[in-house]
Amino acid sequence: MNIIETSKLVKRYKNHTAVDRIDLDVREGEVFGLLGPNGAGKSTLIGMLVGTLKVTEGSVRVLGKDISRDSTAIKQDIGYVPQDLAFFEKLSAYDNVIYWGRLYGLEGPELKSAVQEALEFTGLWDRRKDTSENFSGGMKRRLNIACAIVHKPKLLFMDEPTVGVDPQSRNSILESIRKLNHNGTTVIYTSHYMEEVEAICDRVGIMDFGKLIAVGTIDQLVTETVKEEFATIEINNMSLQLAEAIKRIPGVTRCERNQNVLDIQVNPAIMSTIQLLEMLISKRIDIQAINVEKPTLETVFLTLTGKKLRD
Amino acid sequence: MTVLLNNLKRIFLKPINIVLMIVVPIVLNLMFISIFNAEQMYEVGIIDLDDSKLTASIIEEMKIAANTHEYENDDAVINSALINSTINMAIRFPENYAEDMINGKCPKVEIYAVEENTDSVPLTMLVAAIGTNCGEIGKLCDGDEDKFYDCVEDYLEGTFQTEYNNFDLSKGEQIERAVNSLGYLAMGMMFLMSFATTLLLEDKMSRVYSRILTTPTTRASYLLQHLLSYVIVAAVQVVLIISLLPVIMDGQLSFGDSFGVTLQVMLVTLIFATACIAIGLTVSRFSKNNVVAGAFIGLVNLPVLMLGGCMWPRDLMPEGLQRVGDFVPTTWFLKAAEEVLYENGLGAAWKELALLGGLAAILITVSFLVETDDKC
Numbered sequence A: 001m002n003i004i005e006t007s008k009l010v011k012r013y014k015n016h017t018a019v020d021r022i023d024l025d026v027r028e029g030e031v032f033g034l035l036g037p038n039g040a041g042k043s044t045l046i047g048m049l050v051g052t053l054k055v056t057e058g059s060v061r062v063l064g065k066d067i068s069r070d071s072t073a074i075k076q077d078i079g080y081v082p083q084d085l086a087f088f089e090k091l092s093a094y095d096n097v098i099y100w101g102r103l104y105g106l107e108g109p110e111l112k113s114a115v116q117e118a119l120e121f122t123g124l125w126d127r128r129k130d131t132s133e134n135f136s137g138g139m140k141r142r143l144n145i146a147c148a149i150v151h152k153p154k155l156l157f158m159d160e161p162t163v164g165v166d167p168q169s170r171n172s173i174l175e176s177i178r179k180l181n182h183n184g185t186t187v188i189y190t191s192h193y194m195e196e197v198e199a200i201c202d203r204v205g206i207m208d209f210g211k212l213i214a215v216g217t218i219d220q221l222v223t224e225t226v227k228e229e230f231a232t233i234e235i236n237n238m239s240l241q242l243a244e245a246i247k248r249i250p251g252v253t254r255c256e257r258n259q260n261v262l263d264i265q266v267n268p269a270i271m272s273t274i275q276l277l278e279m280l281i282s283k284r285i286d287i288q289a290i291n292v293e294k295p296t297l298e299t300v301f302l303t304l305t306g307k308k309l310r311d
Numbered sequence B: 001m002t003v004l005l006n007n008l009k010r011i012f013l014k015p016i017n018i019v020l021m022i023v024v025p026i027v028l029n030l031m032f033i034s035i036f037n038a039e040q041m042y043e044v045g046i047i048d049l050d051d052s053k054l055t056a057s058i059i060e061e062m063k064i065a066a067n068t069h070e071y072e073n074d075d076a077v078i079n080s081a082l083i084n085s086t087i088n089m090a091i092r093f094p095e096n097y098a099e100d101m102i103n104g105k106c107p108k109v110e111i112y113a114v115e116e117n118t119d120s121v122p123l124t125m126l127v128a129a130i131g132t133n134c135g136e137i138g139k140l141c142d143g144d145e146d147k148f149y150d151c152v153e154d155y156l157e158g159t160f161q162t163e164y165n166n167f168d169l170s171k172g173e174q175i176e177r178a179v180n181s182l183g184y185l186a187m188g189m190m191f192l193m194s195f196a197t198t199l200l201l202e203d204k205m206s207r208v209y210s211r212i213l214t215t216p217t218t219r220a221s222y223l224l225q226h227l228l229s230y231v232i233v234a235a236v237q238v239v240l241i242i243s244l245l246p247v248i249m250d251g252q253l254s255f256g257d258s259f260g261v262t263l264q265v266m267l268v269t270l271i272f273a274t275a276c277i278a279i280g281l282t283v284s285r286f287s288k289n290n291v292v293a294g295a296f297i298g299l300v301n302l303p304v305l306m307l308g309g310c311m312w313p314r315d316l317m318p319e320g321l322q323r324v325g326d327f328v329p330t331t332w333f334l335k336a337a338e339e340v341l342y343e344n345g346l347g348a349a350w351k352e353l354a355l356l357g358g359l360a361a362i363l364i365t366v367s368f369l370v371e372t373d374d375k376c
């Protein structure tokens, strides 16, 4: 079943279309990654899905219900970690999570244990009495998450939850997202970090200029979009003529020389990397090292948009 | 109720808020009323032809309520002083005033005042009363000078002080003063308006507002709880100030002689406060940040206070401005308060109260129902 379905979804500001006719399906139980550069429209899309932004055109169904009619029922079952920290800085971590728990209708012992669970989950239980104002950046990020999961939502939106967090805290956040997902929460995750998305997402949607330009599993995206192979070859006695000669071989689409190292891109429909290497060896060229690069989401993004994700 | 309780906590746990809400309006009131009181000192011209121990005592006692000025016995000088309002009144003690008094002859002082000017009436009556009473003492003492002075000293001691307090204000003046005082209170209420702005905008700035709207708490519920929390704060403010102020003013100010009237004054003030809060809430609901809201409130605040007669009586303004003033809530508030203070009941103020309530209702409906992006 699809937990989110949008159809021709548009968000237009006066002179700017931030989200442009997006058809998106997110399946129940998956971790879905939204990838895109600054200003691609990720947060705007999520804003419409959680009901804080008015939809200009198109329709949104969340948890099988129409957001324009059943928003209160939907909201009970979703959690939202906003891109910007959003809690009461003057309150302690504990009081904050209590506050958000209450807004979701939790009370009494149930509320208390849910709050404890959320704080333990995010590793803040020991610091629960401290005013959140004095937390480090990473702790604030974790509190931002704790406030969104206290009511155990079926569907969790996380808008760049790890910005400005050190690698160790980031790993623990990623780990907890896996755990949440394992316990049945569907997660929508936006990020600039390829590695994060590759580490936790089952499927990925790539956005650019308000459009959803590709959707699929990482493998699908890679095999469907990346038609070329990438390799670096280190050669002894490298010469300018040699580099030029290789560049002229049919199928080689790119060849950049950096002292003894060649950065090569080939079109396997004409010649695969293996065939190229065989050819070089047969010409008795002294190859020192070879590195065939596995294409990643970064490569996918580069291929689709012609730019790096983080410029 | 989560939003409501949290708001109350945020308001009452900040000492500065208590100061703004309770202390500032009271201090403002004290300041303005003491200015009024300074004006209430009488300027009295004295022509003492007797120059006796008795007249000296009476003049000495009068100084509690009046500034006395010695004059020669020259009608022309006194007349011009009265006409120029250098003095409110003049008193002439005739020759042998004390001696006649001791001998039980009840001599009369002569009092000069401008006829249309009623300012001096209370003091005139008091001086006349003192004359009569001294005469009575004289009759009883039967010519015994020492005994007479003993009795008179005792009698004069504090006469002016108590009498002055007792009858210096007529009912009308008292109500006028209470209405003035409510005008200053209205300034305090306008502070509330900025308050309503502050917390809501704080929520917007910290992104808490848009986050709350992703929970089952609807915008209407959130705004209603904000509104309620300020109405509660306003109720505390109104009850405290209206019951404390007369006590602090030591009887010089009264919001109604009976508990019922005072209660009605509180109610009228609270309705006005609700209208103010609705304005603040609407402004902050639709503005993106503090600067916009602050500018707007500042722009609205001052003219509304001025046009509504909170800073000076409306009658002092030109006719045109008064008509414009008919459209500001402060005017409705003070008119309603006046009706209630004259013990005409809430019914007599229905039009003003309906206007205040209607304004609040319209603003609240608009800010609850109009759809906008809730992200800033």
Ligand SMILES: Nc1ncnc2c1ncn2[C@@H]1O[C@H](COP(=O)(O)OP(=O)(O)OP(=O)(O)O)[C@@H](O)[C@H]1O
Pocket: A013, A014, A016, A017, A018, A036, A037, A038, A039, A040, A041, A042, A043, A044, A045, A083
């Ligand atoms: N209120 C607004 N009025 C006009 N334009 C807006 C408004 N909000 C967002 N935009 C524009 O919409 C586009 C999408 O913004 P959005 O915040 O969704 O991007 P994003 O993908 O989340 O970027 P980031 O990775 O930086 O968070 C941007 O060009 C932004 O300038």
Ligand SMILES: [Mg+2]
Pocket: A042, A043, A044, A083, A159
């Ligand atoms: Mg964003």
